[in-house]
Amino acid sequence: MQLTWLQTFMAVYQTGSFTKAARHLGVTQPTVTQQIRNLEQEFGRPLFERTAKGALPTPSGSVLARDVRMSLKGLNSAIHRHFGHADEERPIRIGATAELTAARVVPAVSSLVSGGLGIRLSLGASHELLPQLEEGFLDLVVSTVRPSRRGLETTPLADEELILVASPEAVEDFFPSGVDRHSVLKAPMIAYADTMPLIRLYWQTVFNSEPDCPVTAVIPDLRGILAAVISSAGISVLPRCLCSAALASGAITILMEPEIPPINTLYLAVQPGSLSDYRLSQVHSTLLKNARNWS
Numbered sequence: 001m002q003l004t005w006l007q008t009f010m011a012v013y014q015t016g017s018f019t020k021a022a023r024h025l026g027v028t029q030p031t032v033t034q035q036i037r038n039l040e041q042e043f044g045r046p047l048f049e050r051t052a053k054g055a056l057p058t059p060s061g062s063v064l065a066r067d068v069r070m071s072l073k074g075l076n077s078a079i080h081r082h083f084g085h086a087d088e089e090r091p092i093r094i095g096a097t098a099e100l101t102a103a104r105v106v107p108a109v110s111s112l113v114s115g116g117l118g119i120r121l122s123l124g125a126s127h128e129l130l131p132q133l134e135e136g137f138l139d140l141v142v143s144t145v146r147p148s149r150r151g152l153e154t155t156p157l158a159d160e161e162l163i164l165v166a167s168p169e170a171v172e173d174f175f176p177s178g179v180d181r182h183s184v185l186k187a188p189m190i191a192y193a194d195t196m197p198l199i200r201l202y203w204q205t206v207f208n209s210e211p212d213c214p215v216t217a218v219i220p221d222l223r224g225i226l227a228a229v230i231s232s233a234g235i236s237v238l239p240r241c242l243c244s245a246a247l248a249s250g251a252i253t254i255l256m257e258p259e260i261p262p263i264n265t266l267y268l269a270v271q272p273g274s275l276s277d278y279r280l281s282q283v284h285s286t287l288l289k290n291a292r293n294w295s
Helices: 003-015 018-025 029-043 059-083 098-114 126-134 168-174 181-186 197-206 222-230 240-249 278-291
Strands: 048-051 054-057 092-096 119-123 140-143 153-166 189-191 215-218 236-239 263-270
Touching (some): 003 029, 003 059, 003 126, 018 029, 092 126, 098 119, 098 140, 098 222, 126 263, 153 168, 153 240, 153 278, 197 236, 197 263, 222 236, 222 240, 263 278
Parallel strands (some): 189 215
Antiparallel strands (some): 048 054, 140 263, 153 236, 153 263
């Protein structure tokens, strides 16, 4: 059994996808598939169930992940210390959602990159990236949720006001008698995920309840949701900052103006003590400085 097989196994376990694991490890998807197949042959039982939603660990896979996690983390750290890049050469590994990476992270760290700092960006949902940070695969995560995992240092980064939006055409079609909670329930709702994270926060703040609206479409990129709303596919909850241009042009409109606007907080998460690395500290402080203008 090879160490790389276990490293690949943990990458698939953490990302929930053979394709995402391949992208994270810098190898091809067939390579990941073959290594997992080799490990399953050695182990004598399947470790993942291949489904339309991704790779789900079998009970045996979950047990193996639990048993090897800490040992593998220590081995990876030792390998990096003795055989990895020198500290001043190793790229800083940052994780964030695709839209945050494009709209916030890249513009913020571009001056550091032009100054010679190496950076590697990993895209994904926060619940996928935070375990990778904990395991040492990432150095910093810009999280859209407050990390609940122990052993991570968390710093509030910026607040995003959430707004319920639709196109002018959709307002005419879906709300001929005006907008209220009852009429909103009948409009097609577009969500970031089936769990409706932003919609849930909006409903809890504005309506003091869990969302009771069916989801018509799931688009795991806020920019894609905005495009769908502009094209009158439905309504959705989005950060106001993402919608500023569309609001100014009249492409979308705000459906409600609650007295207490819902707020979603972004966080910076790192491993304890890791900010002693000057280069990571630079990235951390640069993001904090730029975030003053994000809200």
